[in-house]
Amino acid sequence: MIKRIFILLAILGLILMFLPFLRDFEFHQELGELSSQYVEGSVNDLNSQNVVTAVIVTYRGLDTLGEVTVLFLATAGVGFLLRKKKTSLKSRGSSELLQTGSQFLFVLIILTGIYIFTHGHLTPGGGFQGGVLITTAFLLLILADTNLKFNHKILLFVESISGAFYVIIGLFGVLLIGMNSFLDPAILPLGNFGKLLSAGAIPLIYSLIGLKVGSELTTIIDKMGGE
Amino acid sequence: MISIIITVLGVVMILAAFLAIRTKNLLAAIISAGVISLLASVIYLMLAAPDVAMTEAAIGSGLTTIIFIFTLKKIRKGDLND
Numbered sequence: 001m002i003k004r005i006f007i008l009l010a011i012l013g014l015i016l017m018f019l020p021f022l023r024d025f026e027f028h029q030e031l032g033e034l035s036s037q038y039v040e041g042s043v044n045d046l047n048s049q050n051v052v053t054a055v056i057v058t059y060r061g062l063d064t065l066g067e068v069t070v071l072f073l074a075t076a077g078v079g080f081l082l083r084k085k086k087t088s089l090k091s092r093g094s095s096e097l098l099q100t101g102s103q104f105l106f107v108l109i110i111l112t113g114i115y116i117f118t119h120g121h122l123t124p125g126g127g128f129q130g131g132v133l134i135t136t137a138f139l140l141l142i143l144a145d146t147n148l149k150f151n152h153k154i155l156l157f158v159e160s161i162s163g164a165f166y167v168i169i170g171l172f173g174v175l176l177i178g179m180n181s182f183l184d185p186a187i188l189p190l191g192n193f194g195k196l197l198s199a200g201a202i203p204l205i206y207s208l209i210g211l212k213v214g215s216e217l218t219t220i221i222d223k224m225g226g227e
Numbered sequence: 228m229i230s231i232i233i234t235v236l237g238v239v240m241i242l243a244a245f246l247a248i249r250t251k252n253l254l255a256a257i258i259s260a261g262v263i264s265l266l267a268s269v270i271y272l273m274l275a276a277p278d279v280a281m282t283e284a285a286i287g288s289g290l291t292t293i294i295f296i297f298t299l300k301k302i303r304k305g306d307l308n309d
């Protein structure tokens with residue numbers, strides 16, 4: 001009984017805390033100072049059609065680098081904790097119909113993922129979303145074929161190469177433009193607005209992030225479920 | 228019109244959250260937690276945030292649900308062996 005009263009009191013306290021947000025809520029009809037800076041800067045200076053991508057890759061590029069690092073540490077932790085015991089448990093393979101269908105879908109999902117992360121500066125989505133889509137393609141293969149073994153060398157190679165190149169592209173900004181330009185995409189020509197090869201290094205950086213996220217999450221999925 | 232749809236989706240999300248906490252069936256709890264993320268991504272899409280909606284749909288309702296189901300499978304296998 002006492003416990004229930006405490007829970008009710010806690011809920012009431014939360015409601016009191018969040019009530020001001022609900023009471024003072026109003027729709028903003030125009031952009032604030034910072035957001036209009038972002039919108040104008042991403043269209044005029046960076047030639048990026050998708051403002052969200054310009055903010056994530058350029059204006060908050062260091063945060064994205066930190067996010068990718070956190071994901072890498074999470075993958076390393078999962079890999080360390082879930083070391084596989086060497087068991088050669090051969091289960092009966094799944095039917096050929098299922099395997100062929102999943103291989104057919106695999107290619108299409110991979111293509112969609114690559115489309116999403118290469119067009120990150122033009123359409124919604126980007127490296128993280130495209131990487132997760134690639135992971136779901138590998139997940140489909142794991143679910144369809146129980147005896148599947150991944151080549152971990154290739155996953156490891158893709159993951160480390162893309163992470164290293166991400167930092168190297170960032171350092172090129174410092175080398176070519178100036179001390180304050182870590183991860184500046186203007187190291188490559190900005191191109192025409194709305195074209196695939198535009199917005200400087202943004203498509204390149206987001207493709208590298210997509211490959212890195214895809215290979216890391218595939219490793220996690222394989223450690224968790226593939227036996 | 229859009230606020231009515233968002234309200235309905237929010238009510239369904241709260242119901243799914245209650246189901247996820249109260250149900251004894253762990254698989255049903257995982258699925259209803261995934262439903263919450265899926266409906267949240269629909270709401271993000273209606274509030275004109277397609278980037279966030281894609282992330283939420285892919286990670287929240289797709290990958291997280293699958294990882295929880297894999298973990299559940301592993302835990303059950305451990306129970307059977309002991």
